[in-house]
Amino acid sequence: MxxxxxxxxxxxxxxxxxxxxxxxxxxxxxxxxxxxxxxxxxxxxxxxxxxTLNSLGTNTLTITRKSSDTTQLRNPFVAPSVDAAGSGTNIRDTRLTMSDAEALADPELAPAIRLVAPVVVATRVTATLNGASHPIPSTTGTTNAYLSINNDTVVAGRVFTDTDYRAHSRVLLTGRTVAEALAGGDGSSLLGQVIRLNGKEFTVIGILEAKGVTGRLDQDDRIIAPATAVQDHLAGYGDLSSIVAQAVSAAAVNDAQAQIESILDARHRTNVDTRDFTVTNSATFLNAxxxxxxxxxxxxxxxxxxxxxxxxxxxxxxxxxxxxxxxxxxxxxxxxxxxxxxxxxxxxxxxxxxxxxxxxxxxxxxxxxxxxxxxxxxxxxxxxxxxxxxxxxxxxxxxxxxxxxxxxxxxxxxxxxxxx
Amino acid sequence: MTGPPDRPVIDLRNVSKTYGVGETLVHAVDGVTLQVQRGDYVAVMGPSGSGKSTMMNLIGCLDAQTRGLYRLDGVDVRLLDDRQQSRIRNRKIGFVFQNFNLIARTTALSNVELPLVYAGVPARERRRRALAALREVGLADRIEHTPAQLSGGQQQRVAIARAMVTEPVILLADEPTGALDSHSSEEVLALFDQLSAHGRTLVVITHEAGVAAHAKRVLQMHDGKIRSDERNAPVDAPPPALRHPPTGMAS
Structure with a gap:
């Protein structure tokens, strides 16, 4: 059959x-x-x-302070700029300074590094406009280089420049969520308006391209402004939250990491064992x-x-x-x-x-x-x-x-x- | 039909079938010797427990004897494996059961085709032969009916068509009219007479004398042994009912 x-x-x-x-x-x-x-x-x-990690750039490196705790657990799902936001307890007199950031932008000593940007993070910032108010989880003060490193572009307006940075201009870029919350609609009418951050006036010069939501983290609920203006009015002149750097290529990430470590070791008078900072790159995050x-x-x-x-x-x-x-x-x-x-x-x-x-x-x-x-x-x-x-x-x-x-x-x- | 005409189709030599052991040993069939010639129409009679059903199972290769020799159309069935026994049942034997044993929810045509499926007959040929068999039993207009849609008599006629479609050497019927009313019984018996008249070999197990009266040869069984063996008509003659129709018989 x-x-x-x-x-x-x-x-x-x-x-x-x-x-x-x-x-x-x-x-x-x-x-x-x-x-x-x-x-x-x-x-x-x-x-x-x-x-998410690729959107941060595969050849980015992040330098953060190491707290005096023996280990600091880090959540790899949170963008590096958000953490270590100046919680001042348990920290030795270790600092990441603007001069550290400037020292890394040295083509002689750090040929593997293309761009360096200091990151100042202000927490507890509330933005207001004509009675509308919106708490900003992440207000980043930085330089123009940060935008290139992070692949941040604007959908309307313009980005801030190194001139804005040097002039301490009170200008900012907002994410879409912030713009929608303050101006209503799709938020585009916020462009060019003056909003108040904790009472300080800032002019919106650009609206950032949407990055979407990753898990429960809304990547568009943020403000980016020149670090100088953020320090003047919001964060004060303490340590940097972090320094981000971009290697010349994905292959050069390990070289870049070694160069950063040797420059900062020299500046901080530390070595492998006593090092008061941590350099991580996105490949590490990605693998983890x-x-x-x-x-x-x-x-x-x-x-x-x-x-x-x-x-x-x-x-x-x-x-x-x-x-x-x-x-x-x-x-x-x-x-x-x-x-x-x-x-x-x-x-x-x-x-x-x-x-x-x-x-x-x-x-x-x-x-x-x-x-x-x-x-x-x-x-x-x-x-x-x-x-x-x-x-x-x-x-x-x-x-x-x-x-x-x-x-x-x-x-x-x-x-x-x-x-x- | 194959084989020399003088060779018996059924050849039982001192065959026994026992169940159980020791104290509970039962001789269902006890040393039976029997030859059935091609073209004969044999009725096996006896009260329940006489071993007539066991004998039918042995003859039909549904069960194996404990002792003795059984040749079906010249083949010693004990030497066959499961696969070959299936094949010999398929080729040489057509079964008709008391409770019809049609496959439920399956049309009359498919039921009749079934043995041909297992015989490996191609679909077109299968259908042609199944239709012819159903026409012969008078059910040409019921081919798409399932058993549930047919009366008892019609179901038994489908079963007879299924039994005959492979042109087996013997038709084996176990109480074929046991579950039928008298009218349907007459129809079935008339069909058997027709088959016998066409030279088929039939073995019918029954306890009804009226059924046995249609046979050319009547065996009486008791306690697993054949008590009497009467012949009512010669092997090569038509069955008795067609020579002397009993009164009230529809013919």
Whole structure:
């Protein structure tokens, strides 16, 4: 008997009890869909982190103070300019100064560095305009170089220049969220207006291109202004929060890091062991973040595999019930000439059809769910997870179908016919 | 039809079938020797527990004897493996059961085609032969009906069509009229008479004397042994019902 005939019998077996077949398939559907969705969430997280870190530039380096605590845990998901914002306890007399930043911009001693920018961060800043007020989580004072390093551009107006920096101009660039909050609408009318930051007047000269939301961090809820003006009016003349630098190329990042360390060691009179600053580059973050999200993906994937396994046991359960229910049919088939292999093939194909159809439905369902965007995050369907889920469901059908099929085939025709 | 005409289709030599061991040992069939010639129409009678159903299972290769020799159309079936036994049931035997044993939710046509599917007959040929068999049992207008949509008599006629479609050497029927009303029973028995008249070999297990009266040869079984063996008509003659139609018989 041909496979096509067996498949026809198997199909008829499936359609004989539609609700039951549908429910069994649902088990596989959920299993396959969870593999695709959960692996998709992991892949999406991985990609989102990678994108965020790439948007910071792959060849950027960040120099921060090292607090006197032995270790300072750093959250790699938060942009480096936001942290270490002058919480003055536990810090030795270590400083990152404007002159440190200027010293790094030395083409002789640091040929691997293209750009350097000091970063001053003012916290607890509230922007107001005609009665509208908006708290700014991140007000960055810096130089024009920071914008190049960070790939920040304006969608309207202009960026501030080194002239603005030297002149201590009270000008600023706002992110879209801030502009919308103050001026309403799409925020474009804020351009050219004078707003107050903690009561100090600043002129909005540019609106930054939107960077979107990463996780729960709104990257557009920010203000960037010349560091000199921020120090004058908002942050005071303390330490820099950090210094950001850009290497001439991604390949030169390690050279740049060594040059920064040697220049600052000389200035701070420190060495590898006593160093009071930390240089990190985005590659370090990227690797750390990737290894975390990889673990995350594996974890989610293995959880989903468990539900696929449960679905497979459902298939076996139903196939055993089917074999019992259809004992007479098996007896009839054997009496009129079906061999062991014919019976095995029929019931195996029935189990495989159940799980493969469930698997295909699960792939479609999982794919659709992955298209839903939740708070700016979207799962990414990994092709390997589709292949994995499908072949796993096929394997589940074969594995969990073989026992019931063998049991059906091993029935003696005489016993099967007598079965009531 | 294959084989020399003088060779018996069924050849049982001192065949026994026992169940259980020791104290509970039961001789369902106890040393039966029986030859059935091609073209014969044999009724096996006896009360329940006489071993007639066990004998039908042995003859039909649904069960294996404990002792003795059984040749079906010259083949010692004990030497066959599972696959070959399936094949011999498929090629040489057509079964008709008391409770019809059609496959549920499957049309009459598909039921009749089933043995041909297992025999590997191509689809077109299968359909042609199944349609011819259904026409012969008078159900040409019921081919797309499922068993649930057919009366008992119609279901049994589908079962007979299924049994005959492979042109087996014997038709084996176990209480074929046991679940039927008298009218349907007559229809089924008339079909058997027709088949016998066309030279088919039939073995019918029954406890009804009215059914046995259609056979050319009647065996009485008791306690696993053949008690009597009467011949009502010669092997090569038409069955008795077609020679002397009993009164009230629809013919």
């Amino acid at each position: 041909s496979i096509a005939e067996s498949a026809r019998f198997a199909w008829r077996g499936l359609t004989a009890n539609k609700p039951r077949s549908a429910l069994t398939m649902l088990g596989i559907l959920i299993g396959v869909a969870s593999v695709i969705i959960l692996v998709g969430v992991g892949t999406g997280a991985n990609q989102s982190v990678t994108d 973040a990737k290894s975390i999200t990889d673990i995350f993906t594996v974890l989610l994937g293995s959880l989903a595999t468990v539900s696929l396994l449960v679905g497979g046991i459902g298939v076996m359960n139903i196939m055993l019930v089917t074999v019992t229910e259809r004992t007479r049919e098996i007896g009839i088939r054997k009496a009129i000439g079906a061999g062991r292999s014919d019976i095995i093939l029929q019931f195996m194909l029935e189990a495989v059809l159940l799980s493969v159809l469930g698997g295909i439905a699960g792939i479609i369902f999982g794919y659709l769910v992955c298209q839903i965007e939740i708070s700016g995050f979207r799962a990414v369907v990994a092709p390997y997870s589709v292949a994995l889920a499908f072949s796993f469901s096929l394997a589940v059908g074969l594995f969990f179908g073989i026992y019931p099929a063998m049991r059906a085939a091993s029935l003696k025709p005489i016993d099967a016919l007598r079965y009531e």
